[in-house]
Amino acid sequence: MRGPLRALAAATAVLALGLTAACGDSGGVGGAQDAAQETAGPGQTVTLDYWTWFPPEATLKETIGAFEKNNPHIRIRLREFEAADYQKQLPLALNGGESLDIVGVQVAAMTNTVREQLRPVDSWQAELPAGWRDRLNGQMVDQTAGIAEDDTLYSVPMGSIGSAVMYSNAALLTELGIPFPGTAAELRTAVGKIKKAKPGVTPVVFQGDPFWQEEMLFTIAGQTDPKLSDRIAAGQAKWNDPAVVEALKSYKSLFDDGVVDTSVLSLKGSRPAELFNSGKAAFLVDGSWQSSLLSASYREANKIGLTDVGAGAFPVVRDGGRPAARGLAEGGLAIPKSSKHVAEAAAFIEYMTLGDGVSQWSKDLVLVPALDGFTVDSSVLTTKAAREGYQAVQDVIAADGSARNSNQAFLNQVEGNTILDVLRGQTTPEKAADKLQVEWASGRYTQK
Numbered sequence: 001m002r003g004p005l006r007a008l009a010a011a012t013a014v015l016a017l018g019l020t021a022a023c024g025d026s027g028g029v030g031g032a033q034d035a036a037q038e039t040a041g042p043g044q045t046v047t048l049d050y051w052t053w054f055p056p057e058a059t060l061k062e063t064i065g066a067f068e069k070n071n072p073h074i075r076i077r078l079r080e081f082e083a084a085d086y087q088k089q090l091p092l093a094l095n096g097g098e099s100l101d102i103v104g105v106q107v108a109a110m111t112n113t114v115r116e117q118l119r120p121v122d123s124w125q126a127e128l129p130a131g132w133r134d135r136l137n138g139q140m141v142d143q144t145a146g147i148a149e150d151d152t153l154y155s156v157p158m159g160s161i162g163s164a165v166m167y168s169n170a171a172l173l174t175e176l177g178i179p180f181p182g183t184a185a186e187l188r189t190a191v192g193k194i195k196k197a198k199p200g201v202t203p204v205v206f207q208g209d210p211f212w213q214e215e216m217l218f219t220i221a222g223q224t225d226p227k228l229s230d231r232i233a234a235g236q237a238k239w240n241d242p243a244v245v246e247a248l249k250s251y252k253s254l255f256d257d258g259v260v261d262t263s264v265l266s267l268k269g270s271r272p273a274e275l276f277n278s279g280k281a282a283f284l285v286d287g288s289w290q291s292s293l294l295s296a297s298y299r300e301a302n303k304i305g306l307t308d309v310g311a312g313a314f315p316v317v318r319d320g321g322r323p324a325a326r327g328l329a330e331g332g333l334a335i336p337k338s339s340k341h342v343a344e345a346a347a348f349i350e351y352m353t354l355g356d357g358v359s360q361w362s363k364d365l366v367l368v369p370a371l372d373g374f375t376v377d378s379s380v381l382t383t384k385a386a387r388e389g390y391q392a393v394q395d396v397i398a399a400d401g402s403a404r405n406s407n408q409a410f411l412n413q414v415e416g417n418t419i420l421d422v423l424r425g426q427t428t429p430e431k432a433a434d435k436l437q438v439e440w441a442s443g444r445y446t447q448k
Contacts, residue, residue: 032117035099038340040073046344047075051093052104053086054331055361063360067351074344076102090114094336101339102348105155105332111147118334119342121153127346128354135354137398140370143329155332156353159367162327162397163287163404164206164219167294170310170385172198172282180310180389184317187283188259194282205272206285208265210416214406215326216285217419219314221247222401223321229402232440239436248422248429250317255423265423277304285314288325288393291365294386298365311389313396325396328404331367365390368397410445 040046052060057080064076081089087109093100094117103118105111125132133141140160145153168180173190176197181187191203206212218229221243228244231237238244254260267275276284277293284290292298293309313323333349335342351357358369363380374394381387418435421427427435439445 032337034119034123034337035340037342045073045075046341047077048101048339048341048345048348049077049079049099050102050348051079051081051086051090051100052102053081053083053106054104055364055366056080059361059364063352063357066360067348067357070351070356071344071347074347076348087113091117094118094338097338099338099340100336101341101345103334103336105334107144107147107155107157107329107332111144111154111332112149114334115148115150115152115154117336117338118154119337119339121156121334124335124342124346127343128350132350132354135372136370137372139327139398139400140329143327143403144332147329155334156349157329157370158331158333158353158358158361159369160327160329160397161288161367161404162325162393162401163215164285164314165288165290165325165393165396166312166314167276167284167286167290167389168310168312168385169276169279169282169306170308170383170389171306172201172279173310174308174385180312180385181315182312182323184254184257184259184315187315188257190282191259198282200280202261202264202275202281204260204283204285205264205267205275205281206260207269207272208267208420209269210420211406211411213416213419213423214411215287215404217244217247217251218326218402219324220250220317222324222326223316223318226324226399226401229326229405233403233405233407239440240430240433244436245429245433246318248419248432251419252422252429254317262424265420277306279305288368288397289366291390291393294390295363295365295380296382296386297380308383308385309389310385312392323392323396324399324401326402326404327368327397329370368394372398407445410440413445414439 060078060080064078068075083106087106090103090110091113094114105114140157141153144155144157145151148154173180176193178190178193181190194201194203206216221228225243228237232239255262272281272284273286273290275281291311293304294311299306313325316323333352335345339345352361354371358371358374359377362369362376365376365380376390381390415436418432422429422432
């Protein structure tokens, strides 16, 4: 478990700053001590200092306001940071003795940076409801614990992000009588209709950047081998495993069959989303962080002219396969050792991960909540396509797939461009897989 999960620390560029924690206590090693607890007297109010980078401040203020209304003896003092700045400021504050009660943790990027200053969850879980773990997605909790070098749970995950998933211009599909495709064959049929009826619209777009090719490859591979990328990262499978070769062939078949045009590979960064948002693309393949597009109010606020957006798992390419995506636990909530109000901090974390707070912060649709059985408020998703789409994305990310466990050095220097060579017909899947294995085995890309 730990091998692939530790590699999550480099899963995305925004999460990979590689900060180093100062020496301290990591639940058994000497260092910072737990602060003594303070007890509020009758009628007294406890103020909790809460630092985070997510959700947006406006969303958090509304959520905090509702919590304080239900808990009049607790006040939350919020400080919000930009994501990259937070990765610098939180370790400095904790290691410098700042007294904080609740902190958001970027699970992949920050757990091992700050864990020595955090209380392990098992040291305060008595303040949570009995059976609290059973109410959260087990894979998300396991990922959050497994990313720690000592396999200890230091934060409770709010939710997860995942990829690859697919978004649709639902209004266009309705106009052309096209259902959301569940298989590559259905997508090929949809593409044919779109090309004929709307020649100015690109049927399918996604990023041609090298890093994105891994997301596509292991989404497709995961349809028949859900844990393949985990096993490769853990050294339990090789890059030239027949499953990788077959996945490369399946990915290339989308281009060979005309489902995706090779010109898509020239699209970089935000360009695919821009085409989709402007109505110039029918399907956008991206990560679940694009689910805000399902919200009519979000589209209106961001001047996106699409009248309806749907979503779902990426169509099944492999025979006998099922929908798949790789997930990444995110938005952990932790209690620092410096907190003098553990019980009150735990009450807020319970509210944000198990209670009514979930329905409030989740309206931005950035994370798929860890709370099992969660349903987004009907006021957020106002169309059938949006509601069914978000549920489909939620289901595929909550399923037992691989972690988004990119080795950034290997991905950027070897893997991404090698996959692109296959898609452009410049090498065979077999030769590409052998090259990947040789480079991987060289030891030049070992993650610390």
